[in-house]
Amino acid sequence: MTQCDVTGGVGQRSAWRFAVVVLAAGLAVLAAGCTSKATRSALPTNAAVTATGEAAITAVSPPPDSETDTGVNTETRDSSTSTPPRTTPTTDPPTTTTTEPLVTAGATVMVANASNVDGAASRMTDKLRGAGFTCQDAVTADGIESDLATTKVYVKPGSEDVARSVSRFLGDVPVAYMPTPISIKGGPINLGSATVVVMLGADKADK
DSSP states (O other), X not given: OOHHHHHHHHHHHHHHHHXXXXXXXXXXXXXXXXXXXXXXXXXXXXXXXXXXXXXXEOOOOOOOOTTTTTSOOGGGOOGGGSOOOOOOOOOOOOOOOOOOOOOOSSOEEEEXXXXXXTTHHHHHXXXXXXXXXXXXXXXXXXXXXXXXXXXXXXXXXXXXXXXXXXXXXXXXXXEEXXXXXXXXTTGGGGGTTOSXXXXXXXXXXXX
16 A cells, blocks of 8 residues: 555545534534423423523412402401490489379368278278368268269369369379269258269279
8 A cells, every 4th residue: 555545544534533523513413402492392381481591480479369368357257246336324314203292171072982882982081081181971872873883073163173182092083063963862961061072983992
């Protein structure tokens, strides 16, 4: 073999080696490019890619919680268990009632028994005397008013104040002017000086 052939063979082998190195470098660069593309395609849609080719993941905030993020405190939402406001009790002033005094002077009272209860008129006379009224002895009712269910008071003009007081003492029985003749046994002569007559009915007998 000549020197030219040896030199030519060495140069040829060097050229091949250089071509292989270049080819390998190109394949490495191509592989790196494919890997970068695959990495970018695999990132989520909300990820950002930095200038260096690395992925920077943006944090995604969770959806707002309906019971915590809306500003509503569920522990104080139930108003039925809340403590009512304290109120100061008010006390009404005591009511004073004035009782009009009984007018007992200025007239004579007589009780006529129209209840058919024996002795009821005499017992009522004692009660009226005990209250301060001036009374004649009791008599018995006669005629159309000899049997009365309700008590009434008859009065002659001029003795109205005493008659009204007798009515109040008996529980506000009705008062009327005395008829003529009055229905008592013995007639008007037994009336004597009485100007107020209680016709005692069954409702007030021995009450």
